[in-house]
Amino acid sequence: YEWPSPQYDALETFLYEGRDLATSDISSIVGNCKLRSSPDSMVAAEWLRFAYHDAATHNITDGTGGLDGSIFFELDRAENAGAGMRDTVRDFEVSADKYISRADIVALGAVWGVAACAGPPVPFRGGRRAALGPGPLGVPEPNQDLATHTEKFRLQGFSPSEMIALVACGHTIGSVRSSDFPNLAPRNNSDSSGIGLSFFDSTRNYDSAIATEYIGGTTKNPLITTSDLTFASDLRIFSSDGNATMNRLQSAAEFAQTCSAMIAKMINTVPSDVTLTDEIVLLPVKVASAYITVVKDRLIFSTFLRLSHADDVPDPTNRTVNLLWCDKRGENKDCSGKINVATNPVVGTPPTSPLAKAKKTKFLGYDFAVPILANQSVSKFWFEVNEGNGSAPIVHDNGGDGYIFPQDEVIYVPWLSTRAFKADGAGLVSNGFTIVAGIRSELKPTKAMLHAYDGTGRDQPPPYNATIDLVSNSSIALVDGYSAYSAIANNGARFLLNVDLEVVVDGISYKFDYGQTTFIDKSQQLDKFLSTVTSTTATSPIPGTTGKSSSFSPRLPSPVGAIFIVLVTVISVLC
Numbered sequence: 001y002e003w004p005s006p007q008y009d010a011l012e013t014f015l016y017e018g019r020d021l022a023t024s025d026i027s028s029i030v031g032n033c034k035l036r037s038s039p040d041s042m043v044a045a046e047w048l049r050f051a052y053h054d055a056a057t058h059n060i061t062d063g064t065g066g067l068d069g070s071i072f073f074e075l076d077r078a079e080n081a082g083a084g085m086r087d088t089v090r091d092f093e094v095s096a097d098k099y100i101s102r103a104d105i106v107a108l109g110a111v112w113g114v115a116a117c118a119g120p121p122v123p124f125r126g127g128r129r130a131a132l133g134p135g136p137l138g139v140p141e142p143n144q145d146l147a148t149h150t151e152k153f154r155l156q157g158f159s160p161s162e163m164i165a166l167v168a169c170g171h172t173i174g175s176v177r178s179s180d181f182p183n184l185a186p187r188n189n190s191d192s193s194g195i196g197l198s199f200f201d202s203t204r205n206y207d208s209a210i211a212t213e214y215i216g217g218t219t220k221n222p223l224i225t226t227s228d229l230t231f232a233s234d235l236r237i238f239s240s241d242g243n244a245t246m247n248r249l250q251s252a253a254e255f256a257q258t259c260s261a262m263i264a265k266m267i268n269t270v271p272s273d274v275t276l277t278d279e280i281v282l283l284p285v286k287v288a289s290a291y292i293t294v295v296k297d298r299l300i301f302s303t304f305l306r307l308s309h310a311d312d313v314p315d316p317t318n319r320t321v322n323l324l325w326c327d328k329r330g331e332n333k334d335c336s337g338k339i340n341v342a343t344n345p346v347v348g349t350p351p352t353s354p355l356a357k358a359k360k361t362k363f364l365g366y367d368f369a370v371p372i373l374a375n376q377s378v379s380k381f382w383f384e385v386n387e388g389n390g391s392a393p394i395v396h397d398n399g400g401d402g403y404i405f406p407q408d409e410v411i412y413v414p415w416l417s418t419r420a421f422k423a424d425g426a427g428l429v430s431n432g433f434t435i436v437a438g439i440r441s442e443l444k445p446t447k448a449m450l451h452a453y454d455g456t457g458r459d460q461p462p463p464y465n466a467t468i469d470l471v472s473n474s475s476i477a478l479v480d481g482y483s484a485y486s487a488i489a490n491n492g493a494r495f496l497l498n499v500d501l502e503v504v505v506d507g508i509s510y511k512f513d514y515g516q517t518t519f520i521d522k523s524q525q526l527d528k529f530l531s532t533v534t535s536t537t538a539t540s541p542i543p544g545t546t547g548k549s550s551s552f553s554p555r556l557p558s559p560v561g562a563i564f565i566v567l568v569t570v571i572s573v574l575c
């Protein structure tokens, strides 16, 4: 891994922090193995079944079907019956973006669901392509015979013993509902919703009870105990190898290991023309964002460092984190005369997804937003972390090269961008944005474009994917060094516009990637920026260093911005 790896970075944030581009924490819907309020069905079970029904239609012979999000378009089929499926659609329809497809979200739901109910970590790879319509039929149904099920699992790529394991790894959580299968699950009169839930085993955790209770003869799994044997599909499947697999799965360790592998294989069952990413592993040190923007007539360099530690270790109290960077332009270009230092970032606690919790990990985030000048800008940056315990500070510099700041030719300015939307009682009707960008004033671009993408929307509309010219907009004053451009994007009844910008100058293209629009026109935007935008209070040499202090003196912010103080210190280095 080397920063920046945009798709990896986006998937990593989503997988381990549980939040999407709009910073909405969708994994918290399933966190702590939550139940829906009415009926008390398990969200994790609904998400796991949703993923299975999407993957189950894979055909290894022609490479079609598999986990591709086609399930969103297939809920009117008898084989996909169930209220849990419809609830899941609502959970998942707001988060897809250009790096995280709807299909990846279905797979993530299975990973989070298993982890949220104390199950094993399931390795996750991204890169699934979202289908734009229904796929083939073929999800197994309980009234089909063993030969039919064995053949369907073979077509999905699973051997007979893998079939037994995968069904047990699915039916360790959740229930059969009376409202969906009245012949299998009795209606429960004490349940005010009238929807009887007959759970597969006596525990709500993702554990081996499904196997121990089956082998021990105490199971209440309706797909085993039903008096109508036509529907006893788990009984037929579990006993199909003389109970050898189910005997083995009684061991907690064996169950965890097997199910981690089986669920991973299930979510990696994708159409043959899809190439998945490498496994997304948790980055212990992560630069989660780095951009230049304008907030209240100041040019701001903003970056966010996320560090992790074991969740049974208290948060460090003496830690200090400094941001260091080189100018990209001017007399001190590339740190030839000075290194800039910012201290005292705003410290926050990024959320942890069920998977990060299962890995017993906690995050601390260090948010820097420092005023800079356009004629100095940023070429690269790095961090110095001092734990305050006498040990030498640790430098995080991307393996030695520093974090190279991608480009400053075009910047995104959410602060001045605006949103217009219409909603009625049924929800969002239309959404549109005027996106403001800054392009360096000395440039004469031959092309300036907004690439706008939105993969969300009720009832899964095709993604909005538009390229719109950015037009010079002299009515907007930015800051010295940047001229304002704007473009209008209408993303219809979709929720999560993603902003990419591109300018072409002398045949070279400069790109800003993956800007979000959630904070536009909302008070949170103000909160977010004002809580991190910092005032520059001094320029002084760091104690112990020699050399003269340079004349770095960015504009002072308005007092309202000075909620947190970052000391920007500029030192001369001996070169």
Ligand code: HEM
Residues within 6 Å of the ligand: 041, 042, 044, 045, 046, 048, 049, 052, 081, 082, 083, 084, 140, 141, 142, 143, 149, 166, 167, 169, 170, 171, 173, 174, 175, 176, 177, 178, 180, 181, 233, 266
């Ligand atoms: C022959 C194969 C299978 C059959 C016939 C089958 C059948 C069923 C049925 C009838 C239900 C009840 C649904 C409802 O009442 O809404 C159910 C629930 C469930 N199934 Fe399966 N299943 C099979 C395989 C799997 C597999 C392989 C998985 C995942 C790895 C899985 C995961 C689940 C889960 C988690 C639930 C509970 C859903 C909830 O509580 O909302 N199933 N299954």
